[in-house]
Amino acid sequence: MRIAVTGGKGGTGKSTVATSIAFEMAKVHRTLLVDCDVECPDDHLLLSITREKVKDVETFLPSFDQETCQKCGICSQTCRQNAVVFVTGEYPFLIPEQCNGCGACMLACPWGSITEDSQVIGTIYQGHLEVQESLGLEGVTQGLVNNFLLISGEVAVGCEASTLVVNATREYASQLEDDYLFTVIDTAAGTHCDVISALMDTNLVLAVSEPTPLGKHDLELILELLEKMGLDAKIIINRADLGSLDLIKTLADEMGVMITLEIPYKKEILENYSRGVPALEGLVSDLVTDLVEEALQDDLVTVEDEMKEEDP
Ligand code: SF4
Numbered sequence: 001m002r003i004a005v006t007g008g009k010g011g012t013g014k015s016t017v018a019t020s021i022a023f024e025m026a027k028v029h030r031t032l033l034v035d036c037d038v039e040c041p042d043d044h045l046l047l048s049i050t051r052e053k054v055k056d057v058e059t060f061l062p063s064f065d066q067e068t069c070q071k072c073g074i075c076s077q078t079c080r081q082n083a084v085v086f087v088t089g090e091y092p093f094l095i096p097e098q099c100n101g102c103g104a105c106m107l108a109c110p111w112g113s114i115t116e117d118s119q120v121i122g123t124i125y126q127g128h129l130e131v132q133e134s135l136g137l138e139g140v141t142q143g144l145v146n147n148f149l150l151i152s153g154e155v156a157v158g159c160e161a162s163t164l165v166v167n168a169t170r171e172y173a174s175q176l177e178d179d180y181l182f183t184v185i186d187t188a189a190g191t192h193c194d195v196i197s198a199l200m201d202t203n204l205v206l207a208v209s210e211p212t213p214l215g216k217h218d219l220e221l222i223l224e225l226l227e228k229m230g231l232d233a234k235i236i237i238n239r240a241d242l243g244s245l246d247l248i249k250t251l252a253d254e255m256g257v258m259i260t261l262e263i264p265y266k267k268e269i270l271e272n273y274s275r276g277v278p279a280l281e282g283l284v285s286d287l288v289t290d291l292v293e294e295a296l297q298d299d300l301v302t303v304e305d306e307m308k309e310e311d312p
């Protein structure tokens, strides 16, 4: 079962929820946490995980041959990313950070003057939980360590093709999913392409919001997107005792989406957050129990899968 955790706006506690749910699930079930917030991945920080590099994400980069180039400018006219600068009478000039590797310029060049090169646009990391009593992770047993794996994508500094890094991160994670019962995907905030790529092919989306006018506005946008994508959604309200809860409740009623969890504003949560331990441990346990039951009911996870976990 793939569960995405998203939120219309940054700073709502999306990563806090994703890490805590994945941590809670891994106490019993093999769980993959996939950090697809590639411009600002922080799940490893929230769980005090040291990431190891798995591989670079590379993409096509055009290489211009000045021997044969006729300075026609067609490559520049073709590029929708404005990655090829052309001044009449000069050779084309590439801005690699803007190139998304689509290859259109190479196809369009009438003189075959563009050949294939590559560039590194990001990195995929992975990491395991560690037993760190000094951090308060006394609850991290060897079983939990074995059950849990973090995959984390990170776009190269200055690169604009972040969606390709999200796709590569999802693709890498999908190769490992057979060994895991649950995949929790932490998306970027907003409704842009990175978020859409992270949400694709998920079974349930948890939309994290806060009870403020801005929180409501952005939640509405993300719920409209989920409706268009045909994805099942539930709402989690963070800092539920600050602001106006009715704002979110009214929107949830209007859009027919259930509020599944209200998280209070508590000093203890902030302390856990700053210490790099699962901030909502305990608060999400009922939600995780419900998610596992739903997965069983919908045949996304079978009893046989669960038995295999117990007797690998
Ligand atoms: S389309 Fe080809 S020939 Fe024309 S400017 Fe670009 S690289 Fe040169």
Ligand code: SF4
Pocket (backbone or CB within 6 Å): 060, 061, 062, 078, 079, 080, 081, 082, 083, 084, 098, 099, 100, 101, 102, 103, 104, 105, 106
């Ligand atoms: S590969 Fe695509 S994005 Fe990159 S320079 Fe060529 S046309 Fe532009």
